Amino acid sequence: MLAWARRQLLIRRVFHFGLEADLAQPQVAARFERVLAAYTPEGLSLMVVPAWFVNQMRWPSRVGQELGGVIEFGGLLYDDTGPVALIQRRILLGRREATHGYLYVLPHRRGERIGLQSVMKSIEFYDSIGITRIYAQAALETGRWYWASCGFEFANNQSREDVRTWARLLVVNLGRQYDVDAPMEPADFLALGGDDTVNLEAIASAFPQDRVQIEQIAQQNQKAMTDDLPFGQALLMTGPEWYGVLDLTGPARARFVEHARARIGPA
Numbered sequence: 001m002l003a004w005a006r007r008q009l010l011i012r013r014v015f016h017f018g019l020e021a022d023l024a025q026p027q028v029a030a031r032f033e034r035v036l037a038a039y040t041p042e043g044l045s046l047m048v049v050p051a052w053f054v055n056q057m058r059w060p061s062r063v064g065q066e067l068g069g070v071i072e073f074g075g076l077l078y079d080d081t082g083p084v085a086l087i088q089r090r091i092l093l094g095r096r097e098a099t100h101g102y103l104y105v106l107p108h109r110r111g112e113r114i115g116l117q118s119v120m121k122s123i124e125f126y127d128s129i130g131i132t133r134i135y136a137q138a139a140l141e142t143g144r145w146y147w148a149s150c151g152f153e154f155a156n157n158q159s160r161e162d163v164r165t166w167a168r169l170l171v172v173n174l175g176r177q178y179d180v181d182a183p184m185e186p187a188d189f190l191a192l193g194g195d196d197t198v199n200l201e202a203i204a205s206a207f208p209q210d211r212v213q214i215e216q217i218a219q220q221n222q223k224a225m226t227d228d229l230p231f232g233q234a235l236l237m238t239g240p241e242w243y244g245v246l247d248l249t250g251p252a253r254a255r256f257v258e259h260a261r262a263r264i265g266p267a
Contacts (some may be wrong), residue, residue: 003130010035010129011069011093023061023073024050032063035071038125039089041117046087048075059088059101068094074102077114084109087118097133098126103143110142110222113264116150120260126248134246138186142221145236148186151255152244159242163189166239173206174198176231186236186244193231201225203238214238 061073072090088102154160167180204211
């Protein structure tokens with residue numbers, strides 16, 4: 001069956017429930033089992049919750065008719081040992097795009113490539129229904145540099161210039177002489193400085209008003225303040241949040257897949 005036809009079937013299923021329906025209700029979730037499974041890495045299970053609040057924003061779990069059909073949910077990934085991660089995802093069927101709004105892996109489960117596994121599995125599903133773009137907010141302490149390493153590009157110029165402004169401040173205050181006007185995408189900022197390294201203690205000393213936040217960043221990334229990090233990684237790690245996009249029809253997709261397979265192995 002063509003991706004277009006599969007997407008139309010999914011849209012009709014969404015519209016079957018009227019203007020809106022609670023995806024946390026078992027009778028609704030059962031009709032979208034394949035959708036929910038697309039975000040659940042092997043060995044984990046997903047529990048959808050009715051609604052939750054993250055960063056003072058309400059994330060509902062529902063299907064709705066607006067924008068040509070919406071499926072969104074927040075939930076808990078878990079296994080036999082207990083909770084593993086919090087996850088939020090949204091699909092806009094009419095726009096053929098998805099938003100990966102939130103993924104917080106509990107500290108004791110980091111390093112298992114759970115985020116990469118979830119995205120890789122979802123891409124297979126997106127291909128099957130013709131979704132062409134994934135949007136993500138690189139906001140958590142770990143995501144600001146991590147999604148840059150995965151090949152996500154800036155979704156808007158504001159994000160690009162916010163990161164550039166921070167890069168300019170960092171370069172000046174740390175006495176570096178790098179061209180911060182040249183980088184255009186997150187991966188360019190990640191590569192800034194080449195083999196140059198810096199530790200988070202040096203950044204905290206240069207920006208004492210941000211020390212508490214930088215110490216939290218170190219903790220969330222399981223780094224010591226005195227660990228030497230690639231300059232570009234430290235730049236993004238301590239910089240502003242940014243909005244990214246992965247174009248599943250362009251070269252960024254191939255870079256992401258290569259990155260993911262190098263870390264989690266072939267699908």
